[in-house]
Amino acid sequence: MKSVLIAAGVGLIISILLTPVAIRLFRRNGLGQEIRDDGPESHLSKQGTPTMGGTVIVGATLGGYLIAHLFLREGFTASGLLLMFLMVGMGTVGFLDDYLKIRHRRSLGLNKTAKLVGQLIVGLTFAILAIQFPSNGVTPASTTISYVRDIAPLALGSVAFVILAYLFIAGFSNAVNLTDGLDGLAAGSAAMVFASYVVISFWLFSHDCTRKLIDGCYEVRDPLDVTLVAAAAMGACLGFLWWNTSPARIFMGDTGSLALGGLLPGIAILTRTELLLVVLGGLFVAVTLSVVIQVAFFRATRRRVFRMAPLHHHFELAGWTENTVIVRFWLVTGMAVAFGLGLFYADWLKFAGL
Numbered sequence: 544m545k546s547v548l549i550a551a552g553v554g555l556i557i558s559i560l561l562t563p564v565a566i567r568l569f570r571r572n573g574l575g576q577e578i579r580d581d582g583p584e585s586h587l588s589k590q591g592t593p594t595m596g597g598t599v600i601v602g603a604t605l606g607g608y609l610i611a612h613l614f615l616r617e618g619f620t621a622s623g624l625l626l627m628f629l630m631v632g633m634g635t636v637g638f639l640d641d642y643l644k645i646r647h648r649r650s651l652g653l654n655k656t657a658k659l660v661g662q663l664i665v666g667l668t669f670a671i672l673a674i675q676f677p678s679n680g681v682t683p684a685s686t687t688i689s690y691v692r693d694i695a696p697l698a699l700g701s702v703a704f705v706i707l708a709y710l711f712i713a714g715f716s717n718a719v720n721l722t723d724g725l726d727g728l729a730a731g732s733a734a735m736v737f738a739s740y741v742v743i744s745f746w747l748f749s750h751d752c753t754r755k756l757i758d759g760c761y762e763v764r765d766p767l768d769v770t771l772v773a774a775a776a777m778g779a780c781l782g783f784l785w786w787n788t789s790p791a792r793i794f795m796g797d798t799g800s801l802a803l804g805g806l807l808p809g810i811a812i813l814t815r816t817e818l819l820l821v822v823l824g825g826l827f828v829a830v831t832l833s834v835v836i837q838v839a840f841f842r843a844t845r846r847r848v849f850r851m852a853p854l855h856h857h858f859e860l861a862g863w864t865e866n867t868v869i870v871r872f873w874l875v876t877g878m879a880v881a882f883g884l885g886l887f888y889a890d891w892l893k894f895a896g897l
Contacts, residue, residue, distance in 0.1 A: 558782025597799020
């Protein structure tokens with residue numbers, strides 16, 4: 544348990560101390576955010592706010608994970624390294640997108656094809672490697688679709704799993720990216736979901752079938768290492784949120800949103816809780832659905848369902864202040880996380896025969 548606290552604490556300290564350094568550095572080099580012209584007018588005042596703060600989040604997560612391992616004095620595991628690869632890989636795609644936005648002084652960076660290719664390379668590599676490296680007969684990922692544990696009738700072949708895993712990762716990375724439209728919204732919401740995975744993955748570690756064969760145990764590879772990653776990411780998000788909350792002094796940019804959005808489904812895949820993430824990350828799902836509904840309905844009828852998509856902009860244009868939208872969406876995330884943890888615990892009670 545001490546290693547988990549160290550991972551979270553170090554991630555928090557690195558993030559909260561290095562973010563102001565990044566603010567000064569990015570501001571001095573003119574690395575400011577370009578604001579979309581068709582967004583809410585109130586956002587135009589944010590033009591030039593330093594962006595690419597996701598580099599600090601990624602660095603703090605890596606730092607928290609590495610230092611926690613120094614305390615444990617144990618080697619790195621395949622699961623932990625795969626999650627770090629996924630986060631850094633998706634963050635790199637986001638970094639290139641942010642850099643091009645700044646270089647060309649426009650709100651669009653990588654074109655859709657280039658971004659999808661980047662996500663494809665990282666997502667497929669993660670998925671393929673995740674079904675390798677067996678330990679005690681258990682690989683980091685399972686080719687069976689999972690809810691709280693594997694759902695036996697939904698077993699897939701390796702090829703089908705790799706394709707679905709990529710779609711899952713790409714979908715959630717873009718969902719967090721869409722949610723990152725208000726000061727602190729994505730960072731605060733992601734911190735809560737990572738906190739839920741600290742609880743879930745540590746519970747998996749405490750009830751690991753390879754450590755003790757008991758009713759309701761879980762067959763998951765390296766659950767403690769996954770806990771360290773989730774804890775470090777949670778701490779990094781909270782430290783960044785100190786500077787990113789309204790009025791934000793720095794934005795995470797696509798560097799942060801794609802990195803966090805890739806890490807979340809990666810953790811879900813390795814903890815066998817893919818469908819549960821849809822509940823825990825319900826806000827990200829709702830925001831994404833608002834965009835899908837808006838585009839589909841407009842193409843079909845030339846009319847709009849929402850004043851503006853993503854969903855948080857709809858409420859801004861309805862008269863809610865930015866802070867009101869952020870806090871209420873955080874409350875929605877908190878309720879989704881509480882409900883998801885309840886579903887997780889209810890499943891354990893069922894399998895444990897309690």
